[in-house]
Amino acid sequence: MLIVLVTACCLLQWPLVATGWQTGTKPHVFYAVEMDGGTHVAQALAEEHGLEFISRVKRVQRQHPHIRDKRAAVRGLDYNTHHKEQQNKHTVETEDQQGQSLTFNDPLWPMQWELFNRGQYSSSHSDLNVMPVWSRNITGDGVVVSIIDDGVDHTNMDLKRNFEAFASFDLRGSHGLSHDPMPLRDEENSHGTKCAGEVAMEANNSYCGVGIAFNARVGGIRLLDGKVTDSMEATSLTFNNDFIDVYVCCWGPRDDGQEMTGPGRLTQKALMLGTHKGRGGKGSIFVWASGNGGLLNDHCGADGYVNSIFSIAIGAVSHTGDPAFFGEPCPAVMAVSLTGDTLPLVTVSNLGDGCVKHFAGTSSAAPIAAGILALVLQANPDLTWRDVQHLIAITAKVPNPKEPGWSVNGAGYHVHDRYGFGLLDAGLMVQQAIHFQAVAPHRKCTKKLNLDPVRILPSGGEVCVTIQSAGCDGMDSEVNTLEHVQVKMSLSSVCRGDLSITLVSPAGTVSMLLGTRRNDASTAGLRNWTLMSVQSWGENPHGAWTLKVKDNKGTVGGCLRAGSEKAAGALLSVALLLYGTYNPHRIRQDTLMPNNVQERFGSSASLHGTAIDFSFFHLAGSGIRSRGVSVRRTSLLTHDGSHGESTPGFSYACLLTAVWSVPSSPTC
């Protein structure tokens, strides 16, 4: 007789009843348990011990340690800053645009141009528009942010008051497992402290600077000091997730332009659990630095953390609105924030006098975004993890319309591979957050493509497949208004870095899911790899999707390819994953009348939000490329510091309506 043992690994949730936890917190501990028997056995075990059975984990990798790199500055390129900052140190007026006095006695406050830009360092007045939020007394109060990193120095003068032990944990255990995330006192381990400072430096304590959410609580989960495992990452991302609102992760796979990896099974599960169970079911907010591999030609399509729908990937732009030189493009980037690229960025440190003036990399951009989200969550604590992403899509602005690569998608959102939806605007986001209507329930429509026989990728050529989608028409999973789109695929390749993969939506939006990477000579191909785009946000998925895999032969110098080689690889499997909502009143794209083209943007402008003066970019002159496809509604952000700010301090959006000809769906 053959005895078959089935191994099930289950995630269990244990509502911890323990003393010492702060009133109002309901900490959860998640366990992955490997055991014999099926799901019913696991359920019985859970019940027996007063645990809640959550789900079965298909397979858990053996816990091999791996490297996760911090996304701190690419060093050595900020040589001219010191000089400039000396010249400009005392030129800032600490008044907002309405003349309200916002004076802080923190000595480096005048240098914090990203929060209050009065042209301290350049003619650019671009900032994060945080003043009007602070003026409303929204400063992060009641919101908890945790930095998953190399620790947080809570003894720092500027962090002491806002430090939150219940949002903190030391997974490295060097002081024994504890709530003390104290990092080692060296430069290498100053990263998490710097991130924490940007969020929650104390205001008006005559020390260092001012955090963007200076009344938020901030903690640290000490994960990164040496190699980590999948289970350590998963533990961090679910730690005390009824208490912590926002997790900040400024790390990921090495940004060397070669590595292609992402969250392991437990971490994937943790991200899903967090968004479903965290914050009392409203969902944890995971803010992720999108990567610093720009100089090494890295592409964030090769980063599985960024490609997750649960993470909010944040890139960086300089004060001029130009993408930071170290940034990576991909259509999974949601937004950008300002960074200390060549200008100062004030934050705290675990070294020296505990205050620094420089911090760059997407590591400096993501905590700023987290700080803005802390303000947003104070303004409206009921927002779900998806509401927050919608708010970003609606309110992020085009900081530099002349930068090539902007396009307007089929639902009118402006999108860009380096900026996502654009630069975060705290004022506008908070304004819109206050009365935000929760989005409809989340749906997922999956379509697997039958690739039998597999499609051969000719050397130097391309493979193109068309995926006809009805958006799961008539089913419970029907989606007619998109949020994220993912493509899960397997392919073999003689030279992975030579590949580029694009997805064209039925509305004609082109997402470059994976770009070529000149340093990636791997022959491993893609194995069940998930790519993601936010660039079809709001579109109707109904119609033909076109997926193209191209072999850009010769991009990677290090690939040895035979002259006689005919095939560069083969496309083995493809699934299209459409996420979004169903709106019963939505008109189908293909029922619109073609050739009804109205080119004058602004001719039927209306405002959402408070009625105010406005000006807007004329699309034709703005560099925003309209492909003339199904742009029916354009919620085009029109923030322009020099015009029309008659509502106290808030910048504004206006809704432009334009009717364009309906495209014929591109097919192979």
Ligand SMILES: [Ca+2]
């Ligand atoms: Ca301070």
Ligand SMILES: [Ca+2]
């Ligand atoms: Ca990267």
Ligand SMILES: [Ca+2]
């Ligand atoms: Ca993401």
